[in-house]
Structure formats: structure tokens, C-alpha cells
Amino acid sequence: MTESTSAGSEDFASLISITTRSKMEKNYIAGALFGRKELRIVKFNDFLIEFLPEGHILLVNNYDRPGVIGNMGTALGSRNINIATMQFSRDRMGGNAISLLHLDAALPPGMLGEILRLPNIISVRQIQL
Numbered sequence: 273m274t275e276s277t278s279a280g281s282e283d284f285a286s287l288i289s290i291t292t293r294s295k296m297e298k299n300y301i302a303g304a305l306f307g308r309k310e311l312r313i314v315k316f317n318d319f320l321i322e323f324l325p326e327g328h329i330l331l332v333n334n335y336d337r338p339g340v341i342g343n344m345g346t347a348l349g350s351r352n353i354n355i356a357t358m359q360f361s362r363d364r365m366g367g368n369a370i371s372l373l374h375l376d377a378a379l380p381p382g383m384l385g386e387i388l389r390l391p392n393i394i395s396v397r398q399i400q401l
Contacts, residue, residue, distance in 0.1 A: 319361035328375040333394040336362040336369040
């Protein structure tokens, strides 16, 4: 484990970041305080994205193509799964993108595989915070 500090904090007055590595992947996540108490994630890997780190979260890596958002919404709606909030970011038009959905409840068994099989989905993971 390596720890480092810097006086510069990109575009945020208060920023903390962490990089994790495993044999399979490397991830970078950064968070910042908004006001005095509201922590938000502001960067995930190479994507600028703002979200609250709480609840049932669906993290989707996808290609930036028309229909991706609609297909996910239709798949979740067909199982009566409500989307509370959605955030999106992309590296460039038509490139790679990230979709982050806060859900009202955890996904039922088999639903991750169903979303993964949708067109233009690269990977999907469910996170509970």
C-alpha cells in the first residue's frame, strides 16, 4: 500500500482519491465534500461523474451509443425495478461511457446477466453502500 499527498486537488477545494489494484483490474475513485458534510464521488477511473456513495448502485461500463439508456430502463422496468437517479459520463462522443444508476432495491438473481447481454454493454456490477 502506498500513500501520497498533494497540495493540488484538481478542480476541487477538498479532494481525496484512492487507487486499487488487483490481478484483474485497476480502479481510481475520487471524492469531494460539497458544503461541509455532503460527500460525493466526482471521478471514477477516467470519467468525471458526480454521485452520492450510498444505496443500491448499478455500475455499467458501456459504449456511447443510442439506445443504451433506453434498453437498461426497459429491462429494469420489465422487472418492476425503479431507478431513483441516473448519472452518465463518456470519454468522447461514440467512445466508452459509464452509467451509474441508483436503484430502490437490489437486483433479483439473474438480472445482472440480463443487463450484460444488452447491446453495447461492456460490464455491469452491483454495489451496495
